[in-house]
Amino acid sequence: MQNPFQNGMSQLDKVAKIKDFGNEFIMRLREPDRDIKVSIPVKMDDGSIKIFEGYRVEYNNALGPYKGGIRYHKDTEINEVKALAFWMTLKCAVAGIPMGGGKGGIAVDPKELSKGELERLSRGWVRRFADILGPKKDVPAPDVNTTPEIMAWMADEYAKITGDETGATFTGKPLDKGGSAGRGPATGLGGFYVFNSLRAQLGLPEKCSVVVQGFGNVGLNAAQIFIENGHKIIAISDSKGGTYNENGLDIEKLIEHKKKTGSLADFENGKNLTNKELLETLCDVLVPAAFENQITEANAGKVSAKVILELANGPITPEADEILFKKGIPVIPDILANSGGVTVSYFEWDQNLKDEHWSEKEVFDKLLPMMNDAAQKTFKKAKEYSTDLRRGAFIVALERIQEKIK
Ligand code: GLU
Numbered sequence: 001m002q003n004p005f006q007n008g009m010s011q012l013d014k015v016a017k018i019k020d021f022g023n024e025f026i027m028r029l030r031e032p033d034r035d036i037k038v039s040i041p042v043k044m045d046d047g048s049i050k051i052f053e054g055y056r057v058e059y060n061n062a063l064g065p066y067k068g069g070i071r072y073h074k075d076t077e078i079n080e081v082k083a084l085a086f087w088m089t090l091k092c093a094v095a096g097i098p099m100g101g102g103k104g105g106i107a108v109d110p111k112e113l114s115k116g117e118l119e120r121l122s123r124g125w126v127r128r129f130a131d132i133l134g135p136k137k138d139v140p141a142p143d144v145n146t147t148p149e150i151m152a153w154m155a156d157e158y159a160k161i162t163g164d165e166t167g168a169t170f171t172g173k174p175l176d177k178g179g180s181a182g183r184g185p186a187t188g189l190g191g192f193y194v195f196n197s198l199r200a201q202l203g204l205p206e207k208c209s210v211v212v213q214g215f216g217n218v219g220l221n222a223a224q225i226f227i228e229n230g231h232k233i234i235a236i237s238d239s240k241g242g243t244y245n246e247n248g249l250d251i252e253k254l255i256e257h258k259k260k261t262g263s264l265a266d267f268e269n270g271k272n273l274t275n276k277e278l279l280e281t282l283c284d285v286l287v288p289a290a291f292e293n294q295i296t297e298a299n300a301g302k303v304s305a306k307v308i309l310e311l312a313n314g315p316i317t318p319e320a321d322e323i324l325f326k327k328g329i330p331v332i333p334d335i336l337a338n339s340g341g342v343t344v345s346y347f348e349w350d351q352n353l354k355d356e357h358w359s360e361k362e363v364f365d366k367l368l369p370m371m372n373d374a375a376q377k378t379f380k381k382a383k384e385y386s387t388d389l390r391r392g393a394f395i396v397a398l399e400r401i402q403e404k405i406k
Contacts, residue, residue: 001075002317004083004292010318015394018385025402029089032059032082033066036132040106040124045114052108054125058138059085059101062404065136066102067092067342069143069172070125070154076105080292084143087313087335088342093397094374095339097346102138104129110145122150126157133158135168135353141345142172144216144291148184152177168352171345180348182363183341188221188289189364190340191311192229193371194332195285201379202307202330204284211235211281211305213242214289215264218311218338222287223251235273235281238263239290242278243270280304288315295320303329310334325388333390335397336378343370 009030016026035057041049055078058066068088071081081103089101106125110118132138142151155170155177167178175181182189199208208231212219215238223233232248243249243264250269257267265272279286279299286305288294292314295303300320308324308331310316316324316331324331347363350356358366374396382392 002293002296003079004314005079005086007292007314007318008083008086011321011390011394014318015391015398018387018391019395019398021398021402025398025405029060029086029398029401032057032085033061034058035078035082035085036129037078038125038128040121040128042117042121042124044117052106052121052124054104054106054128055081056104056129056132056138056140057081057085057102058132059103060089060401061100062401063093064098064100065134066138067099067141067345068101068103069141070104070106070146071143072106072108072110072145072150074107074109076107081105083292084313089401090394090397091335091339091342092346093400094335094378094393095343095346096370096374096400097343099139099342099346102140103143104140105143118150119153122153123157126154127161130158130161133169134162134164135166135349139168139345139349140170141342142217146172148172148174148177148179151179166352168349171348173348178348178352180344180351180363181358181360182367183344183348184217185221185225186344186363186367187218187311187338187341188223188225190343190367190371191218191222191287191309191337192225193340193368194337194375195309196229197372197375198332198379202332204307207231208284209234209246209248210285210287211278211283212287212289213237213275213278213294213315214287214312215258216289218341219287219289220251220255222289222311227251231285234283235278236264237273237275237278239275241265241275242273243267244273244278244281245270285309288312291315293317295324297323300324301327303327305329307332309337311338313338321388321390330389332375333378333393336374336389336393339374340367340371343367
């Protein structure tokens with residue numbers, strides 16, 4: 001797999017070529033403030049001890065406490081976590097929230113653990129990092145394969161160790177344990193708000209055909225929200241493959257189908273397709289909502305969407321970006337498109353610190369203007385520098401960070 005951190009750095013270099021931020025500033029952003037790898041011993045159900053590798057990268061805190069999720073995946077390694085922490089730094093800046101960037105992870109396939117083992121592993125991660133975490137220091141959250149329940153275990157472990165009673169050290173907690181209304185759908189919804197803000201400017205029709213890669217929290221919520229707003233999902237996939245119907249898929253029926261059969265294959269109203277085919281499907285909007293490095297030099301030329309909305313982090317490589325740019329396919333970049341999640345995480349942190357509880361309506365009413373503002377600032381910046389939206393978003397973010405450092 002292509003090194004995602006190198007991808008992030010080559011995106012940064014490309015931006016430095018079109019706007020002079022000064023060498024010192026760019027050099028500073030080429031390294032995280034610190035990256036830490038730990039080993040976490042876990043007592044397994046059979047009595048044996050297994051050692052897991054855990055990570056936390058604190059990338060930059062110029063704008064506020066380090067902020068970013070924790071990923072549980074068998075392929076998670078330090079370069080991925082560094083890349084994700086770098087993107088978090090820019091994402092918080094684009095969204096205009098007073099947070100820096102960080103990310104964490106554990107190299108584990110959570111499906112192979114029992115619930116008890118998963119809980120002990122999650123608490124173990126917190127014990128290793130408790131010293132550097134805190135509401136004003138570093139605030140983790142969910143990411144791929146980490147759930148509100150896991151955040152609750154982590155918040156509880158942190159409170160036990162430190163006596164912190166604010167609950168503001170972890171976001172993405174369940175509602176009854178200090179979580180915020182609306183955090184679940186926030187990434188998908190924020191992505192939809194960004195899309196909606198830019199739809200006409202990008203020349204898209206009022207009702208779009210949409211293809212989604214990913215059936216996790218982000219992909220699924222996004223699909224449901226697009227449908228609620230009159231668009232149709234013509235294809236969607238999980239890690240094993242997807243299903244296609246040019247007239248639009250019934251997502252609720254598809255969820256039931258997956259519950260029953262364990263996969264999206266052989267859905268009664270759809271035609272099976274591979275993830276490779278899905279990414280090349282003719283549509284108005286392609287939404288990668290799974291992992292890094294999905295659209296590369298090898299397949300970018302075959303993308304047949306009018307616009308790409310990146311809800312995953314880093315799904316398009318820098319080489320693929322160039323190909324898409326030449327083909328005239330605008331990419332709404334991850335650091336803008338998926339910033340709704342961390343924005344509602346910031347709301348959760350804020351509510352915890354003020355001991356407040358906002359309704360879902362209040363949360364969404366606050367989210368909408370922030371996403372609109374971030375989208376329009378990015379669009380304007382891209383125009384100003386005659387460049388793509390990714391570079392536009394980078395410039396918005398870098399200007400904010402540089403201004404704060406000064
Ligand atoms: N993991 C999410 C992301 O990549 C959310 C991070 C957060 O809520 O802090 O943006």
